[in-house]
Amino acid sequence: MLCYYPFLYVIGVATLITYENDLKNGVFYPEALLYIYKKASFFAYYFLHSPLNVWQLACPKQERNSHPLWGRGLIFLFPMTLLGPFTELLTLQNLPMRGALQDEQIEIIPDAGVLYNADGIIMAVGKFLEMKKDALIQGYAIETITESLVLLPGLIDCHTHTCYAGNRAQDFAMRMAGKAYLAIAKAGGGIMHTVRATREASLETLKALTRTRLLRHKKEGITTCEIKSGYGLSFEAELKMLQVIADLQQEDTGIDLIPTCLAAHICPPEFENQKAYITHLITMLLPEVKKRNLSHRIDIFVEETAFDAENARYYLEEAQKMGFALTLHADQFHAFGSKLAVEMNAQSADHLENSTEEAIEYLAQSNTVAVALPGASIGVGDKFTPARKLLDAGAILAIATDLNPGSAPMGNLLLQASILAMYEKLSTAEVFAAITFRAAYALGLQDRGTIEVGKRADFVTFKTTDYKNILYQAATTEHIHGTWLKGVKTF
Numbered sequence: 150m151l152c153y154y155p156f157l158y159v160i161g162v163a164t165l166i167t168y169e170n171d172l173k174n175g176v177f178y179p180e181a182l183l184y185i186y187k188k189a190s191f192f193a194y195y196f197l198h199s200p201l202n203v204w205q206l207a208c209p210k211q212e213r214n215s216h217p218l219w220g221r222g223l224i225f226l227f228p229m230t231l232l233g234p235f236t237e238l239l240t241l242q243n244l245p246m247r248g249a250l251q252d253e254q255i256e257i258i259p260d261a262g263v264l265y266n267a268d269g270i271i272m273a274v275g276k277f278l279e280m281k282k283d284a285l286i287q288g289y290a291i292e293t294i295t296e297s298l299v300l301l302p303g304l305i306d307c308h309t310h311t312c313y314a315g316n317r318a319q320d321f322a323m324r325m326a327g328k329a330y331l332a333i334a335k336a337g338g339g340i341m342h343t344v345r346a347t348r349e350a351s352l353e354t355l356k357a358l359t360r361t362r363l364l365r366h367k368k369e370g371i372t373t374c375e376i377k378s379g380y381g382l383s384f385e386a387e388l389k390m391l392q393v394i395a396d397l398q399q400e401d402t403g404i405d406l407i408p409t410c411l412a413a414h415i416c417p418p419e420f421e422n423q424k425a426y427i428t429h430l431i432t433m434l435l436p437e438v439k440k441r442n443l444s445h446r447i448d449i450f451v452e453e454t455a456f457d458a459e460n461a462r463y464y465l466e467e468a469q470k471m472g473f474a475l476t477l478h479a480d481q482f483h484a485f486g487s488k489l490a491v492e493m494n495a496q497s498a499d500h501l502e503n504s505t506e507e508a509i510e511y512l513a514q515s516n517t518v519a520v521a522l523p524g525a526s527i528g529v530g531d532k533f534t535p536a537r538k539l540l541d542a543g544a545i546l547a548i549a550t551d552l553n554p555g556s557a558p559m560g561n562l563l564l565q566a567s568i569l570a571m572y573e574k575l576s577t578a579e580v581f582a583a584i585t586f587r588a589a590y591a592l593g594l595q596d597r598g599t600i601e602v603g604k605r606a607d608f609v610t611f612k613t614t615d616y617k618n619i620l621y622q623a624a625t626t627e628h629i630h631g632t633w634l635k636g637v638k639t640f
């Protein structure tokens with residue numbers, strides 16, 4: 150009888166044979182063997198549990214369960230955890246990457262469980278009681294959930310400026326009282342205020358400030374957070390910001406961090422013009438960022454007070470040649486930037502509050518993700534990104550917080566998404582997609598954003614029995630029960 154465990158056994162033996170010569174010579178690589186064995190086990194499990202699996206068809210469940218000892222032997226090397234039961238589990242798998250979505254398209258598994266391995270990779274998703282029978286026989290760890298919870302993929306905030314020092318409450322008060330964002334910037338306020346404070350802050354101070362903000366992100370259900378530099382605007386200060394993000398990534402913050410170099414935020418006063426600063430970035434900063442492996446993405450603010458299209462294109466082309474992925478702040482106050490993003494095949498074009506019909510069509514025809522930042526619309530009192538039009542045209546829409554001290558101090562991804570949804574008339578499915586797998590796509594990540602076999606075990610759980618309560622109660626974080634990062638509960 151063809152069966153799961155003999156198959157794994159054969160892989161294990163084959164692995165040993167591969168190393169036979171080394172073993173004979175007294176050379177032993179336990180780490181390498183374990184690594185190969187774990188990977189082989191993963192692929193075996195994946196293929197054997199897929200719907201097209203002929204092995205499983207040839208091997209009834211009863212038969213598979215009759216080899217508990219082999220199963221336990223495997224677990225000794227490769228432990229797995231079954232988590233559940235969840236009142237509802239929303240996999241978000243099989244949803245299209247682009248365009249409009251209906252709530253009926255969401256796959257909801259009631260009384261669900263999710264099984265993941267020691268590397269934090271999902272191995273199975275299904276009905277908890279059925280999975281529990283297997284788990285007991287095979288000796289898997291079982292973490293039993295005793296309250297009513299809804300499970301979603303961990304939330305992904307694909308655009309933030311979480312690393313900064315200082316405070317821009319004065320700007321906020323001025324904007325509330327009617328002064329325009331661009332006028333405040335031209336008067337010497339705005340970004341340069343934060344740049345001065347961030348330059349003055351030590352690496353440790355900046356790290357402590359950012360760490361505190363990450364703690365808040367975590368409580369809001371975020372498991373992956375992009376963080377930009379861009380308040381240094383000098384060789385040393387930009388590297389300091391990126392180093393802070395790199396150091397925090399090594400810490401146990403409970404959030405996976407994606408660093409983006411936004412040295413091209415605005416042109417600092419030390420440089421006579423945009424071209425001179427861009428040239429400095431290309432020749433000095435970016436090679437160093439690359440050398441120190443601090444970021445694989447670059448961002449540029451294309452706007453009247455920042456960089457014009459011509460300099461932006463030159464910068465993007467040169468950065469692309471160096472191997473950086475691209476993203477742009479585009480169409481925030483004036484309609485330029487998004488077309489350039491599409492032409493440069495950027496991962497995302499973010500803001501888009503003032504995108505024209507033509508720009509929407511451009512984005513819809515591209516793989517560049519349109520990222521709406523409702524917190525920035527609220528923070529400057531501007532209109533929202535035309536999310537409905539973008540989706541109806543067939544674009545890939547993500548939603549992010551743009552958390553920053555100036556235009557978007559609000560944070561709270563769920564609340565922002567909920568507000569945008571109400572004004573732009575988005576379905577719950579469209580919102581969930583925009584803050585999970587579509588946001589992952591904006592960051593070039595394919596290993597997260599849905600709950601399915603092979604993806605990371607990054608989860609967020611809500612204290613409710615009905616997923617519709619998640620956006621309904623978005624104004625509070627009280628209903629968020631916890632998050633898991635690669636299978637490890639972070640709070």
Ligand SMILES: [Zn+2]
Binds near residue numbers: 309478
């Ligand atoms: Zn931004």
